[in-house]
Amino acid sequence: MAQLLYGVVCTAVLAVLTSAKPTGSEEMAVELRMPEVQPKLHDTYLCVPMQAGKKASYITGFLPHANSSTAHHMLIYGCAVPFKTDQIWNCGEMASKNSDVEQGPVCTEGAKILYAWAMDATSLHLPKDVAFKVGGNSEINWVVLQVHYKDVHLFLPPYNQKDHSGVTMLVTETPKPKRAGVYLLATDGEVAPNAVTYMEAACSYEQPMTIHPFAYRTHAHDHGEVVSGYRVRNGQWTELGRKSPKLPEMFYNVTHAGITILPGDILAARCTMVNHENRTVAIGSTVKDEMCNFYLMYWVDGEDIMDENYCVSPGPPSWYWSDVHAIHAENVPADASVVPGTTEVIKATGAKVVVENDLDQVKDEFIQLLENFRDRVEAGGNPEPEPRDEEPENFNYYHYP
Numbered sequence: 001m002a003q004l005l006y007g008v009v010c011t012a013v014l015a016v017l018t019s020a021k022p023t024g025s026e027e028m029a030v031e032l033r034m035p036e037v038q039p040k041l042h043d044t045y046l047c048v049p050m051q052a053g054k055k056a057s058y059i060t061g062f063l064p065h066a067n068s069s070t071a072h073h074m075l076i077y078g079c080a081v082p083f084k085t086d087q088i089w090n091c092g093e094m095a096s097k098n099s100d101v102e103q104g105p106v107c108t109e110g111a112k113i114l115y116a117w118a119m120d121a122t123s124l125h126l127p128k129d130v131a132f133k134v135g136g137n138s139e140i141n142w143v144v145l146q147v148h149y150k151d152v153h154l155f156l157p158p159y160n161q162k163d164h165s166g167v168t169m170l171v172t173e174t175p176k177p178k179r180a181g182v183y184l185l186a187t188d189g190e191v192a193p194n195a196v197t198y199m200e201a202a203c204s205y206e207q208p209m210t211i212h213p214f215a216y217r218t219h220a221h222d223h224g225e226v227v228s229g230y231r232v233r234n235g236q237w238t239e240l241g242r243k244s245p246k247l248p249e250m251f252y253n254v255t256h257a258g259i260t261i262l263p264g265d266i267l268a269a270r271c272t273m274v275n276h277e278n279r280t281v282a283i284g285s286t287v288k289d290e291m292c293n294f295y296l297m298y299w300v301d302g303e304d305i306m307d308e309n310y311c312v313s314p315g316p317p318s319w320y321w322s323d324v325h326a327i328h329a330e331n332v333p334a335d336a337s338v339v340p341g342t343t344e345v346i347k348a349t350g351a352k353v354v355v356e357n358d359l360d361q362v363k364d365e366f367i368q369l370l371e372n373f374r375d376r377v378e379a380g381g382n383p384e385p386e387p388r389d390e391e392p393e394n395f396n397y398y399h400y401p
């Protein structure tokens with residue numbers, strides 16, 4: 001049987017990528033692994049690319065090979081164009097500069113997260129008949145493995161170990177009737193000093209096909225206590241997922257199996273940020289900055305996944321759920337800011353809320369942000385917002401009680 005994903009063979013170290021073994025059925029096991037690397041600095045992020053075929057192939061599952069004592073997390077990205085096609089590179093969100101390999105983004109065009117592994121995660125099998133389409137006309141021409149090496153002491157003397165962490169993908173050339181996609185809700189904005197701040201995003205879904213969310217992943221930096229995501233239908237809020245981003249940041253099952261998103265529904269997410277520092281923390285790419293991300297993995301019947309991959313709001317202090325009447329913010333579930341397994345509601349303090357808005361201006365700002373955000377993600381692989389402009393003058397604020 002023909003190989004479905006083509007390994008990069010330009011250098012000897014990458015030859016390991018080409019090993020594809022039939023698994024018995026028509027599905028093949030395709031390995032994407034680090035080529036015996038020895039990262040020397042803590043918090044090194046390394047990326048290794050694999051080309052998808054001219055003919056489309058379909059990924060139905062991911063089996064991780066990693067040890068959480070060395071790999072902090074692994075992500076599989078789909079790229080239209082990766083930063084490198086023939087060697088590994090340093091692809092950190094917070095990349096350390098003095099590394100011996102070139103530094104750059106995961107993708108230089110068209111980045112999508114397909115799989116996430118972190119401590120304790122087992123394999124991910126997509127639901128029956130569901131697959132990520134790669135290669136062909138899918139806009140995913142390359143699959144890239146990113147490994148975050150948090151602790152590298154085993155790669156230094158006296159151990160001098162080498163690492164080949166990676167993922168086995170279950171791949172077939174037989175088209176699957178249902179196609180998987182990932183949608184990302186995120187915010188820009190900032191977290192006030194010595195305060196609890198809600199970072200909120202919401203977007204309406206307007207395409208004709210039914211979306212079937214089945215898994216979600218949260219991502220924030222140190223100040224994130226809980227990230228929650230919702231479907232809002234006719235003012236009724238239903239939880240998609242809620243998780244502490246301090247837990248392993250992998251994909252988890254949605255709260256309600258079988259939930260659907262229909263045209264006219266609103267997708268919403270909130271990150272509850274607790275800041276004990278005496279400084280404002282802005283959304284950004286370094287470890288000192290914050291991020292507020294809720295990823296939703298879904299399937300659709302047929303070929304057409306969502307046109308838009310992102311929903312991004314200006315975030316605090318200029319935008320909150322309460323700015324959108326259609327969202328019925330009065331119906332936000334009481335546990336939206338409760339860490340699962342606890343009962344305490346983490347209430348926003350000192351955060352600012354817009355009470356008077358020029359709706360056209362907000363809409364323009366949304367569209368502009370979305371465009372910038374999409375350009376950045378497509379260009380960089382990481383949703384890193386740019387520095388914010390001055391706040392519009394006609395925004396008035398008051399403080400939460």
Ligand SMILES: *[C@@H]1O[C@H](CO)[C@@H](O)[C@H](O)[C@H]1NC(C)=O
Nearest residue numbers: 066067068069070154159161
């Ligand atoms: C993970 O690595 C640690 C440290 O080298 C080792 O003790 C442990 O056995 C490894 N676990 C697995 C599952 O390989």
Ligand SMILES: *[C@@H]1O[C@H](CO)[C@@H](O)[C@H](O)[C@H]1NC(C)=O
Nearest residue numbers: 126127214252253254257258
């Ligand atoms: C997630 O959902 C799948 C499909 O419904 C189910 O088989 C699996 O056991 C669930 N996993 C967990 C951890 O609940």
Ligand SMILES: *[C@@H]1O[C@H](CO)[C@@H](O)[C@H](O)[C@H]1NC(C)=O
Nearest residue numbers: 192193194276277278279280
């Ligand atoms: C916190 O910052 C404010 C404003 O810059 C300053 O007046 C205050 O002294 C700072 N407090 C601490 C404990 O550093």
